[in-house]
Amino acid sequence: MLHFAMFQPLPGFRDFFPERCAKRNHIFRLWTQTARSFNFQQYDIPTLEPLELFTQKSGEEIVGQLFNFTDKGGREVALRPELTPSLARMIGSQANSLKRPVKWFNIAENFRYEKQQKGRLRSHYQLNCDVFGEPGVGADAEVIATAVGCLQVFGLSGADFVVRLSDRNLWLHFLESQGKTGDDAMAVLGVVDKMERLPREAVIEKLEPLFGNKAESFLQQAQSLIAIRSLDELKQFFEGLELATELKQTVDERLGQWSSLLDWLEGLGVTDVLRIDLGIVRGLAYYTGFVFEVFEKGDDGQLTGRALCGGGRYDHLVKKLGYPDMPAVGFGMGDVTLTDLLESKGLLPDFIIAPEIYLVVGGDHERKIALHDAQRLRALGYSVEYPLKNQSFGKQFKLAGQSGARFALIYGEEEVKQHQVKVRDLQTGQEMPIMSVYLVDALGQFFAEGIPAHEPEGADPSKL
RNA sequence: GUGGUAGUAGCUCAGUUGGUUAGAGCACUGGUUUGUGGUACCAGGGGUCGCCGGUUCAAGUCCGGUUUACCACCCCA
Numbered sequence A: 001m002l003h004f005a006m007f008q009p010l011p012g013f014r015d016f017f018p019e020r021c022a023k024r025n026h027i028f029r030l031w032t033q034t035a036r037s038f039n040f041q042q043y044d045i046p047t048l049e050p051l052e053l054f055t056q057k058s059g060e061e062i063v064g065q066l067f068n069f070t071d072k073g074g075r076e077v078a079l080r081p082e083l084t085p086s087l088a089r090m091i092g093s094q095a096n097s098l099k100r101p102v103k104w105f106n107i108a109e110n111f112r113y114e115k116q117q118k119g120r121l122r123s124h125y126q127l128n129c130d131v132f133g134e135p136g137v138g139a140d141a142e143v144i145a146t147a148v149g150c151l152q153v154f155g156l157s158g159a160d161f162v163v164r165l166s167d168r169n170l171w172l173h174f175l176e177s178q179g180k181t182g183d184d185a186m187a188v189l190g191v192v193d194k195m196e197r198l199p200r201e202a203v204i205e206k207l208e209p210l211f212g213n214k215a216e217s218f219l220q221q222a223q224s225l226i227a228i229r230s231l232d233e234l235k236q237f238f239e240g241l242e243l244a245t246e247l248k249q250t251v252d253e254r255l256g257q258w259s260s261l262l263d264w265l266e267g268l269g270v271t272d273v274l275r276i277d278l279g280i281v282r283g284l285a286y287y288t289g290f291v292f293e294v295f296e297k298g299d300d301g302q303l304t305g306r307a308l309c310g311g312g313r314y315d316h317l318v319k320k321l322g323y324p325d326m327p328a329v330g331f332g333m334g335d336v337t338l339t340d341l342l343e344s345k346g347l348l349p350d351f352i353i354a355p356e357i358y359l360v361v362g363g364d365h366e367r368k369i370a371l372h373d374a375q376r377l378r379a380l381g382y383s384v385e386y387p388l389k390n391q392s393f394g395k396q397f398k399l400a401g402q403s404g405a406r407f408a409l410i411y412g413e414e415e416v417k418q419h420q421v422k423v424r425d426l427q428t429g430q431e432m433p434i435m436s437v438y439l440v441d442a443l444g445q446f447f448a449e450g451i452p453a454h455e456p457e458g459a460d461p462s463k464l
Numbered sequence B: 001g002u003g004g005u006a007g008u009a010g011c012u013c014a015g016u017u018g019g020u021u022a023g024a025g026c027a028c029u030g031g032u033u034u035g036u037g038g039u040a041c042c043a044g045g046g047g048u049c050g051c052c053g054g055u056u057c058a059a060g061u062c063c064g065g066u067u068u069a070c071c072a073c074c075c076c077a
Helices: A018-037 A051-058 A060-065 A084-093 A137-152 A168-177 A182-195 A200-226 A231-239 A245-267 A335-344 A364-379 A393-403 A413-417 A436-449
Strands: A048-050 A068-070 A076-079 A102-111 A123-132 A161-167 A274-276 A290-297 A303-313 A328-334 A357-361 A407-411 A420-425 A431-435
Touching: A018 A102, A018 A123, A018 A137, A018 A335, A048 A051, A051 A060, A051 A076, A051 A084, A084 A102, A084 A123, A084 A328, A123 A137, A123 A335, A137 A161, A137 A245, A137 A290, A137 A303, A137 A328, A161 A168, A168 A182, A168 A231, A168 A245, A168 A290, A182 A200, A231 A245, A290 A328, A303 A335, A328 A335, A357 A364, A357 A393, A364 A407, A364 A413, A364 A436, A407 A413, A407 A436, A413 A420, A420 A436, A431 A436
Parallel strands: A161 A274, A357 A407
Antiparallel strands: A048 A076, A068 A076, A102 A123, A123 A328, A161 A290, A290 A303, A303 A328, A407 A420, A420 A431
16 A cells, blocks of 8 residues: 555644745744844754753653653653753853853754644744843843844834733732742742633632632732733832831832833833733743743734743753753744744745746757856856756746746857857846856846846957 | 544635536646747646545445544643
C-alpha cells in the first residue's frame, strides 16, 4: 500500500511553502530590526535540552506538556517548550562577567505537547527580549517599549492593540493588607488571573476557601482595584486602605516606582497604547513585579481574549536555578497570533518571490556565454534565472514575463556574435543592446533609472 | 483530556430521492510550426470521494468506528 501521499505534518506543526515562508521571514526581519534598534543582541540556544532543566523550574507537572523522550545514551531529554530556563543558564553561567545591562533577544521555535487550537499550535516561533542586571524601572520601560515597537513596526497602532500594565508587588501589598501572604497570596493571584474568564459565582466559589464569608467583600474590592485606570486612582485606592505603618511605607515606595515607570514610558512615547490594568497578573509563579500583556482590539474597539505578547519582571528566577542573583525583565511574542492579526488587518502583504534578471538564451554556444554572465551577476548579488532546458524564444519570453524579473537579458546568435547582450525591460518593453564589457555598469544604471529612451554614451557599440 | 461541526483534484467548490467510466473554475504540463512575454485558443496529467468496517443488487451519498482540521471547554507559554 502506498501511504506516501497521505503524509501530513504532525498535528500542530506547519509546513512553510515559499509564500508563507516569505511572510514568516518578513515577521522575523522586522522583529530583528526592532530589537536591534533597541540594541538587543541576538543569541541562540539548543532545541533539545535535558528534561530536568524544565522540571526544575516548573515542576514535574510540565512533563505532560513536553515533547520528551529518552535518547540513545539513556538521557531524559525534551524539546524546549520555552527558552527562559536555557537563557537563565547562559546568563547565570557568566553572571559575574557580563556587562550590565545585558540586553538579549532571540527568535526560536518552541514546542509543547498540547492539543492545538486557534492561535496555539504544538510548534510556534517566539520572539523573546530580556534585560538582565538592572533592577530599576528603566529596564521595565525598555522591555515594554520594545514590545510595542515590535508591533508598531508592522503598522499596528493603538487602534489595534492595548498594553495592559499591572504589578504583582502592588497586588501582594494589597493582599497583605487583607491578611493574605505567602502561599495564600499566590493562590489568590491564581484566582485573579482567571477572574476575567469565569462567571462571578465560580470566582466566589474559588475565593471562599481563602476568605470564608468575606469572599464577597474581597471580590468587590479586588474588582474596584482592577477597574482602576490611572495612577491617581491607584494612590487613592491605597489611601483608602487601613495600612500598618511599615506596609504603608512599602506601598508609597512602590507607587513612587509606578510614577517613575510611567515617566519613562511617556518619554518613550508608548503611553497612548498603555492602560493601567491590575486585571493582569500572569499565571506563572516566577513573575515578581511589573507584568504586562498586550491584547488585540476588536473592530468595536473592545479587547478580544487574544494576547499577542506577555512579559514582566522575574528577578529571582536565575538565582532559583542555582546561579548568582540577577534581576531580569522580559517579554515573549509568538508568531501565530501576530500572523492571524496582521492578516486580518491586511498588514501582511503577499511577497513576490522573483529573480531580478531572466536570461533568454539561443543555442548551446550562446548558453556558454550567458551562463558565464549569470555567474558574474550572481557574484555581484543579483538574483538570476534561466530555463534549465532548451526552449523556444517565444516560450522563454513567456517564462521571463511570468518569473516577475525586471529585466531579460537576451543572448541570441546576433548579439553574441557582436559581443553584445540585449537588455529588455520586462515592464516597459524598452530594449537596448549593451556591449558585454559594459553589462554590469549598464544594469546598475537600469535598475536605478530604467532603460533610457535614447542610448547612453559609452553604451553605443558604434563608438567603441 | 472532554464535547460540537466538518473532510470530494494542489486550491475553492458542485455532485439530484443511493443508480453506468466522479465534474467545474483556478493552478500545473505540453502545443498554437524555435527572436519578443503575462492575455486568448487547443490538448494533457492529476481523485481507490480522509481511512476502516457495515447496510444494500448498487454507497461520494445511509449507519458505526477511526483519524485529521476548525470551534468551545480543561490547562497553560
